[in-house]
Amino acid sequence: MVENTQSKGRGAGPARERLPIPDVPQVGLTTYDAKDPDTVYPPIAPLRPPDGAPNVLIVLLDDVGFGASSVFGGPCEMPVAQRLADGGLKLNRFHTTALCSPTRQAMLTGRNHHSVGMGGITEMATSAPGNSSIRPKDKAPIAETLKLNGYATAQFGKCHEVPTWEVSPVGPFHQWPTGSGFEYFYGFVGGEANQYYPGLYEGTSPIEPPATPEEGYTLTADLADRAITWVRQQKALTPDKPFFMYFAPGATHAPHHVPTEWSDKYRGRFDDGWDVARQRTFARQLDLGVIPAGAQLTARHAEIPAWDEMPEELKPVLARQMEVYAGFLEQTDHEVGRVIDALDDLGALRDTLVFYLIGDNGASAEGTPVGCFNEMTTLNGMPGIETPEFLIAKIDELGTPAAYNHYAVGWAHAMCTPYQWTKQVASHWGGTRNGTIVHWPSELPDAGGSRSQFHHVIDIVPTILEAAGIPAPQSVNGTTQAPLEGVSMLGTLRDGDAGESHAVQYFEIMGNRGIYFQGWAAVTKHRTPWVLDAAPFDDDVWELYAPDDWTQANDLAAHEPAKLAQLQRLWLIEAAKYGVLPMDDRTIERLIPELSGRPRLITGTSQLLFSGMRVAEGCVISVKNKSHAVTAGIVVPPDGAGGVIATQGGVAGGWVLYVHDQQLKYCYNFFGIDHFMTTAAETLPPGRHQVRMEFAYDGEGFGRGGGITLYCDGKPIGTGRVERTQPVGFSADEACDVGRDTGSSASPDYRPQDSAFTGAVEWVQIDIGDDSQDHLVSAEDRLRIAMGKQ
Structure with a gap:
């Protein structure tokens, strides 16, 4: 077979409207002996894009408002973004959808978010086509198009486009990155990740972070390491093959985690509060020209409290929340810079079309008017349990592995300066206008300039295709394709005086x-x-x-x-x-x-798990607000056992059944505020045993406590009590593990790296009782946990 050589792109090459590009059979003389001088076959030519097609890098940050970055007048230093802007172009009227999953799916397909089934986040999908979270087959993603045109493709970081019933070790995987055109994926699947203990996947296989927080681990640095390794290898082995890299670190979504050396750089800078910060940002924006002279600073709405209305004793905590966030954003920019530097060192940066999107929506206002130390309290509808005294006591832990923090609504509004509102509010520019930088030194004039034409995230795919000389495909993998819904930005990028093309x-x-x-x-x-x-x-x-x-x-x-x-x-x-x-x-x-019309992965009242399994919270039957039992078959070695038998959640809340000091033990972690411990009265003898924890729920409402009984081979060996429980969710990203704890620790008795059970866990069964209190969990509480995962 040889390639179709009809010229449809830039220069001679195959026709690219149908993907994969069809093979063309050899027609001509077939000789009997390969040594026959009339034996002629054309050489096999590796598939490549049209000549001159650039490398493409999309960097997409998370939950960053227009007024956060220093490049667009904000208080958070982003020197790498500034360097790219100095050598490229700033887009100051570029728009997203105001929400995570919709923006990402729209950007990757070149279609509006409802067109590709992503009217909201995946956790709220319905059977309506515009909200199903199912990407239609006639709207193939750009990674698939580029891969089938000869690009090397890879994604690093956040993927929040997989339907919830498909986020499990058994798939299906066709909407995972590796089923969507990316040949390599390293990152997490979901709305957010613990920056110190992320639930990572390589391809579709769960893996553990390569280091611990004590060793300096943070997720964004890890993602940068992986991206650098991948692109170096790609350019070393196939230097003539362009790449498409999608780097989506998940920062700066909550939890706002960053080492203190970054947050301490901002000590004292936010002591004047969010109203003053907003005014200062507005003045810088006018000086920089990212908003025109005559633009007005919009008024703060009544729903957003004034800084002067906040209790004096809380102001140091509120200021520290913003210091942590600013450090988080600067660290993220630094790690992006390491990827950019690697491209520069390879000599590839000049010919790389870089899109640096500083936010997939406006800043997040999901942290309550006073913020929170553990955002899971808010997502469970219980923010009041974090008293002012508690927040003040935790000020020095904000941003550390012990916290799961989010800043106050006032800071989110300030980070969207000069616009009204924030993330989720698709009606106003505060939710949808995100500062964006485009860098392509070999092709774009006017380095250091700005572009003010209206554009939208769906315009990125047409821009890439035009830059690469690749036509929008008529069919992909046998399916006729719907038209792209965005327009190319190349005209406005090349000519600042060009008229608007996105009407x-x-x-x-x-x-x-x-x-x-x-x-x-x-x-x-x-x-x-x-x-x-x-x-x-x-x-x-x-x-x-x-x-x-x-x-x-x-x-x-x-x-x-x-x-x-x-x-x-x-x-x-x-x-x-x-x-x-x-x-x-x-x-x-x-x-x-059952009401929304989407599938449920797990049904029934009993679930069996096996050693080594790591499954998301949505893959486990819910034990919340009801009586339940956790039973396990274990083998205790002759010298005794220790470690985790089964666990769900982590430092932000959860439970764990484990062996400590050779005694069976159960810990219920209530938001990290209380750890309710039940310990067996005797040690576990060597041999094969069946151990069990029974939780007898108090009932009469949600979030109640209950009695604990521990058993070994049917014999009661310990009793205890849990005074209160988390009613809606343990975590947005921690898993349920068997035989070890892969994320942060649910109990202070062990560290994750020391959590593996030293004997054998043959199986674990979770059974729930018939006293479900689910009907007592309000719609608001359920919505809070879902919307926190965007």
């Missing part, structure tokens, strides 16, 4: 919605991120902003009713076209698979 764009996340058309914007905020109830859609109040209103500061709805009506009608047309309808702001119904 219309709808926005919608959980009822927060808007429409952009030829400079005008009509928007309506349906719900506030940290206020979980919402009025009926018909009660929503629409606002209208003119083309010269850069920050959406002056609502013209009352003065321009005809223009508002035109844009409202256009929003409905776009919503119907792209699968936004029906809008869905339900809470509890979307979180229950």
Whole structure:
């Protein structure tokens, strides 16, 4: 077979509209003997993209507002982003969807988020096509297109596009990165990760971090190490083959984890509070020209508290929250810089098209008005248990492995300066406008310049294809492809005076919605991120902003009713076209698979697990708010046993059945605030045994306590009590493990690296009782845990 040699790209080469590129059979003389002088076959040519196709690097940060980065006037130093901006272009009217999974799926496919089934986060998928979390086969991702055109492809970091019922060791894996065109993947699958104890995958196989926090481990540095190793190997072995690398570290999503040498750089810088920080950022933005002269600083809404309203005794804690976040963002930029430096050292940077997206949405306002030491308290609907005295006592632990912290709403708003609102609020620029840098020295003029044309994340795929000389495929893997919905940015990148090519764009996340058309914007905020109830859609109040209103500061709805009506009608047309309808702001119904219409991976009242298994919380039957039992078959060696039999969760909350000092023990970790211990009265003798923990739930509500009984071979050997429990979730990223603890420790009695059971765990069975209290967990509590995973 030889390649199809019809020229469809840049220069001579194969036709690339159908992928994989079809083989062309050899037609001509076939000789009997290869030594025959008439024996002629063309040499085998490795598949490559068209001549001149660049390397492509997409860097996507998480939960960073427009006003956070120093490049766009913010207080968080990002020297690497500045270096790329000095050699490239700053885009100051670039937009995302206002939420994690939707932005990522839209960016990777070149289609609007509802078009690819991602109207919300994966944990809230429904059977409606626009919210199913299932990527249609006729909308192949860019990694698949580039791979089938001869690119080397790899993803590092966060993947939050896999349907929840497929996030397990048994797949299916067709929406995992390696099933979506990436030949190599190293990272995590889900909405967030513990930066010190991440749940990592290489390909589809779970693996452990290569070091511990005590040894200096952080996730973003690890991801950079892996990316550098991969690209060095790729260029060493196939230097003529361009690469597509997607680097999505998951920073700076909560938990805000960073070594103190980074956060301490910002000591005292935020003592004046978020209102003053917002004013200072606005002034710098005007000086830098990332917003035009005449732009107005939008007002702080009543739902967001003023700094002066905060209790004096809490202000040092609030300031420290922001110091930690700023250090986290600077560290992330530093690790991105190591990847950039590696490309430069390889001589590849000049010919690499770099997109540096400083945020997949606005800054996160999911940390409550006062922030939290352990965001799981908030996600479980129990923020009140972190008293001011508790927060003050924990100030020095913020950002460390002992914490799971998130900053206050006021800081999120300040990090979205000069715009209204934050992440989740798709109606306003605070949720959707993210500073972006494009760097391609060999092709883009005007280094150090800016571009102010309106663009959206769906424009990245068409830009890559045009830059590479690759046509948008007509079919991929036998499926005819739907048209791309974005437009190429190359015209505006090459010419700052070019007219806008992206004329219309709808926005919608959980009822927060808007429409952009030829400079005008009509928007309506349906719900506030940290206020979980919402009025009926018909009660929503629409606002209208003119083309010269850069920050959406002056609502013209009352003065321009005809223009508002035109844009409202256009929003409905776009919503119907792209699968936004029906809008869905339900809470509890979307979180229950039987009501939402999505599959549930685990059903029934009993589950069997085996040694070495590491499965996500969603892959385990829930033991919350009900009586349950954990039974295990173990073998104790002659010299005694120690270590973890089974565990779920970690430092932020969970439980563990283990052996300590040769005694069976159970620990229930309540948000790291209390550790309720039950220890057997006798040691475990050598040999094969069946051990069991029974939890008798108190009932009469959710989050109650219960009695603990430990058994060995059916004989009671210990009793204890858990006074209170976590009602909705243990963690956003910790696993359920058998035979060891792969994440952070659920009990202070051991370290993760020393947690392996020294005997044998043959099996573990979890059984739940018939006293379920699930109906007492409110819709708000369920929504809180789901939305915290974005």
